[in-house]
Amino acid sequence: MNRAVEPKASQQEPSKAEFIRSVALRLFVNEGYQSVSLRHIADQVGMQAGSLYNHIESKQTLLFDFIQELEYRLLHSVTKYPITRFDGRAALSNYVGYYLRFSIANRDLHILSRREICSLTPAQKNSVENLRAQQVARLEEIIAIGQSQGVFFVENERVAASATLAMLDGVIGGALGGDLKIDVLIRLIQSLIYKSLSAAAS
Structure with a gap:
């Protein structure tokens, strides 16, 4: 019997790096680059600030x-x-x-x-x-x-x-x-x- 293949998560939703970028872009535009800290971005994506460096350089x-x-x-x-x-x-x-x-x-x-x-x-x-x-x-x-x-x-x-x-x-x-x-x-x-x-x- 043929079994349906469940799509991988990467095919259904953006990667963590892409999600971080989209959140950061929204914050930069709405609040101003200088007003947005890495901690603020991290809070919005639900992770520790230090963990952002696994996905972005700075x-x-x-x-x-x-x-x-x-x-x-x-x-x-x-x-x-x-x-x-x-x-x-x-x-x-x-x-x-x-x-x-x-x-x-x-x-x-x-x-x-x-x-x-x-x-x-x-x-x-x-x-x-x-x-x-x-x-x-x-x-x-x-x-x-x-x-x-x-x-x-x-x-x-x-x-x-x-x-x-x-x-x-x-x-x-x-x-x-x-x-x-x-x-x-x-x-x-x-x-x-x-x-x-x-x-x-x-």
């Missing part, structure tokens, strides 16, 4: 891992498609769409990254800022393409790229209406950014 390393992971994956998201050099507007729409879709899906990580980069060590901060610089560079390249095609009109492409990303980050960090579908939100922001970059044409 609170500082955990924060860096969160932020670096977010920035690396975000960079991959906005650079995984080739830039269409014949259509700057389409390239901009793709960038904005991928940036928003990924960041909203990982909103807690995104908020933590923007809020707590000041809590990183200088070396960690440099690593993160390098990833962010590559995000800016890709958007700057897209704007330059639009400039060459007469689609965008800006005085400084680097400033325009940085300002555009600041707007996107503001959208993600703001109060997102629960009744506003993500596709509708993305189209709205794409339109606003396109108009801001082409305003001088009117």
Whole structure:
């Protein structure tokens, strides 16, 4: 007689390390990194503070891992498609769409990254800022393409790229209406950014 095989626990629920990470992320975002101690994290996951070191290196390393992971994956998201050099507007729409879709899906990580980069060590901060610089560079390249095609009109492409990303980050960090579908939100922001970059044409 065939007997049903009971799934292993690892297939049914996250590992202890993953559980610790999810609890720590929630606490960092809701209470602030500096206000959260390892003892507080340990209490929330139901273990002794010293036992956390069996699963994480340190609170500082955990924060860096969160932020670096977010920035690396975000960079991959906005650079995984080739830039269409014949259509700057389409390239901009793709960038904005991928940036928003990924960041909203990982909103807690995104908020933590923007809020707590000041809590990183200088070396960690440099690593993160390098990833962010590559995000800016890709958007700057897209704007330059639009400039060459007469689609965008800006005085400084680097400033325009940085300002555009600041707007996107503001959208993600703001109060997102629960009744506003993500596709509708993305189209709205794409339109606003396109108009801001082409305003001088009117």
